[in-house]
Amino acid sequence: MADSAIPRPRQAASVREAYLAQTRRKRLYSGILLGVFIALMSSGFMLADSRNAGGFWSGLHRLPDFPAALFSEAWAKRAELPENLARYFPALIETLNIAAVSTLVGTIGGTLLSMLSTQGLARWPRLIPVFRRLMDVMRAVPEIVIALVLIFVLGGGPVPAMIAIAFHTCGALGKMFSEVNENASLKPVEGLASVGANWSQRMLLGVVPQVAPNYLSYALLRFEVNIRASAILGFVGAGGIGYELKNAISWGQGKYDAAAAIFLLLITTIIIVDQLSSMGRDRMTHGRKSEMMA
């Protein structure tokens, strides 16, 4: 008793010492990390600035020029705005169609790939790593690469963009979906297997009803992303509103009213789809929660 009572304050002191030392060390590491981060950021910005055609500080005061020119011309020609909006509406529809079809195709492909690469659901369990790698590659290839190659082979138009985005979506959604699949209960699958259902029946009737809300919410999120992607791909020659924007901008002064109309269409669409999809996703997850509670 007495033996252990004597060193106690000493022990406490050493614990305190050790704790303070640890805190100091941690603080030092954090400080170093922060310093490295700041150094990286500032040197990176200086490097990027030196490689840029125009400098950041010399260009900063020019930043409002373009929007101002755009607005003033659009304001001067505001009577033509409805006409311009109507003129570019079909291009917007094309962009939306590209996004929708590629999301649809990507969802179907991603569902298939995710089923094939989830433990317990896979048709060929030995091939799971192969399908996983395949999805990684599909995700890694930037859309623009596929789009440009396909434009060379197929000619311009919406189809190359659609294929490129769908390819990427397959991989991206496949990964999300397989994470969802891992939480799905295998009991319905086993039940279906016991009555002699084949693989596609087991997946369609046993798994899809469990995962559909999550799938849908991911697919909606992807649709948002794909609208942006299809607008960008239009800019490099794949049709849709991006292409019109490029034409209007490279025309320069005199067509800024058209550019303003396109900006307006694009921004409005993105914001509307954004809000709708977040509402839809909210309802899907909340709906499921109330069902689970019931």
Next chain:
Amino acid sequence: MSLSVNLPAASLKDQAEAMFRSKRNFALLVPVVILAYLVYAFFAFDVAGLAQRASLENAARLVSDSYSYKTHVTRDNRTGDVEVAIEGERKGTYAPGTGPDWVSFGNGTTIDLGRGNVVTYLPDGVVTYAIAGYGTVTASPSARGVVATFPEGPLPDFISAAKNRVMITTDAGRLTITRNRTEVFKYQMGWEMFFFTLDSPYHGLGFGQLVSRAVSGEAPQIWHDFWYNPMWRHADVAWALFETVLMAFLGTFGAAVVALPLAFLAARNFTPLMVVRQVARRVFDLFRGVDALIWTVVLARAFGPGPMTGALAILLTDTGSFGKMFSEALENVDDKQIEGIRSTGASPVQRYRFGVIPQVTPVLLSQVLYFFESNTRSATVIGAITGGGIGLLLTQAMITQKDWEEVTYYIILVVLLVFAMDSFSGWLRRRLIKGDGGGH
């Protein structure tokens, strides 16, 4: 008793059946609607017309070019000069009188296309082509046209002969004879001059020879010739890859730094003032709604093309996304820890530092790292528009529509880069989050 049970049971059964019916109808309706939409898209995208516009020739060239290269052996029929050039490019031209080992100079030029196919440029301008399994074609171009004699029998498909032009396309290569010049294309596997160009003394040396030369002190010279290879421009490519990562890095982390203080303004539990909150949220919506494409276009007007413009475009778009996500994370912060810190008499700054930041750091960091990884891909695309990084090289190589092997090389590099960023950010995420979790 049995009656009172039967009645609701029957209505329950009806109810259940009605539910099943509506579910079944719904299950049938969904595929039908999807199919109908795809049919509409089929016509809206003019897929039928695509078949006519599609160029199989381009596709075949793209594929064959990506894994093979061709060497031109050209004779100018007026001067008699013979030139050997890889891909017909100036940078790939052999010095006069030299060439790869399948071309032999002497009394005329003999080109061995392999498998018994031999083309000979005779000194008097006559060309002979011994085709395996067919016979020998002799052609003499002159100012009046090309006179060719073929073996007996009808002309096979691989020979097209006209008055001014004879073309023989076989698997071994292609021979074209016109009045002015005679040209042989030989196709070979691989990427030509990937390591060294012809003017380098190390061209054509084996790996062992290179190592022994490097050991004997020529290593810097060897590295220089490889790194500044004028055809593949390895140094420029490496720089472009770095520039792409730089754009993604500056954009993502810059956005995180800008968005963090703004996110406090948009979080319900930190900003009681509704007006401020709404303003902050609308600002985020605006930054997100104005797409990266539009930011790129607007910024390129002010700053010109380059990596800075790309980085700023990513920064502005992601500020919106981060602001939204960060404020949501801040709203989910556990108040108990903040109260605990407050009970020790901590100042507001200390409450934020020790009560809030440790809670949200892992969440925010993992979101930022996710974005970093996906922005590496976006930076490729933005680079193609604004002119920076590997995206620019990629579009440049594609626009010329002939250097498909370089396009393939860049694509492989981009995929590897994205893979690398993917695993790097995954590793960092695991480390940081585990490290922080241990600190709690």
